[in-house]
Amino acid sequence: MHINADITRAARLSVAPMMDWTDRHCRYLHRQLSGQALLYTEMVTAPALVRGGALHLLDHHPAEHTVALQLGGSDARELAQAAQLGAQAGYDEINLNCGCPSDRVQSGTFGAVLMQEPGRVAECVAAMRDAVDVPVTVKCRIGVDEQDPEEVLPEFLSRIVAAGCERVTIHARKAWLQGLSPKENRDIPPLDYDLVQRMKGMFPNLHISINGGVATLDQVEMLLDSGFDGVMVGRAAYHQPTDVLAQADRRIFGTGRDSTAEQAVANMLPYIDAHLLAGGRLHQITRHMLGLFAGRPGARGWRRTLSEGATRDGAGPELVEAALRHVTALAPEAKAV
Structure with missing residues (x-):
């Protein structure tokens, strides 16, 4: 227990x-x-x-x-x-x-x-x-x-x-x-x-x-x-x-460092792989991820890509990575390059 x-x-x-x-x-x-x-x-x-x-x-x-x-x-x-x-x-x-x-x-x-x-x-x-x-x-x-x-x-x-x-x-x-x-x-x-x-x-x-x-x-x-x-x-x-x-x-807890939405997405990819291998569907997970970038540039593209694509047959982690590019392409560090 x-x-x-x-x-x-x-x-x-x-x-x-x-x-x-x-x-x-x-x-x-x-x-x-x-x-x-x-x-x-x-x-x-x-x-x-x-x-x-x-x-x-x-x-x-x-x-x-x-x-x-x-x-x-x-x-x-x-x-x-x-x-x-x-x-x-x-x-x-x-x-x-x-x-x-x-x-x-x-x-x-x-x-x-x-x-x-x-x-x-x-x-x-x-x-x-x-x-x-x-x-x-x-x-x-x-x-x-x-x-x-x-x-x-x-x-x-x-x-x-x-x-x-x-x-x-x-x-x-x-x-x-x-x-x-x-x-x-x-x-x-x-x-x-x-x-x-x-x-x-x-x-x-x-x-x-x-x-x-x-x-x-x-x-x-x-x-x-x-x-x-x-x-x-x-x-x-x-x-x-x-x-x-x-x-x-x-x-709140006085411990550890701040996390990021990008890191959370990276951590979800192996979990998504395992879920799909077990016969699950992508949208069962990604429906909970739509708000990860709320209020940030590119958030609408992130949401739209996942909402439109995750229910399709064969949808997998590559869709999540494609959705993420809507956000990372507009990140300040990307613009500075």
Whole structure:
């Protein structure tokens, strides 16, 4: 079993679990940019693992560590079994999703709807804690629908802390289960960082990471300086991964040197080769690489070349190298030659 004793430190900066985005190829890419940040899987449902036997959902590359498995579910026994499977597969942390507002999640009685059942969440956390040696954590919202977060959040946290949860990530927005789409739930409900900060005062021994609305590494530093134990970045880390992750090891963790998008591309080429040899398709990887050069001259050519070519039969690493030339041809050092 892979146990990383320094996972609390890794949680100073984490990349959020994002459905259809943070698959193993995305995580491998992010690891080329930051050797330190904590990475999360997409949410995997406990029933898919326990009843469906979909153990391929646990596949990951050894280079991804430190990496956490996020589970969705609401049955304590089933979650405990799924947590065991995750720990056996080598994940460094098992996280319970109590924040996702999608209809599909609600129908399975997990995700944000669990904010209404702190007792059940506590049972799930306790069962998962008993089942594995790795940390069991929770990702939640500040409340749902008409709940008063000032009342609901402290009660929710006190229950999961009593059940043995020592680390929580709080998306500092309510989730509206009725009336807002999942996409709208990421933007429309107002952020309340102050409320989450007050929770740090009420639960001084609980490691609290803040999530929601964080778009830059400057913001990450500011939030850490304001007293949060960790910061989780979502969409910005996906769409502008270099901006968020390339300087993170130095600025957030005080170790190592900055990485570059060019170096990340070079590191991805052998990984792409191995994926293609195993029968995979190029676009399964390159779809996560489109934002590597966001904001830089040539970024549009990079994106267009990959978007148009990666789905074609036989597309391989040479397409990535051709796409890269759009950027390197416009780099300042190239102009000086």
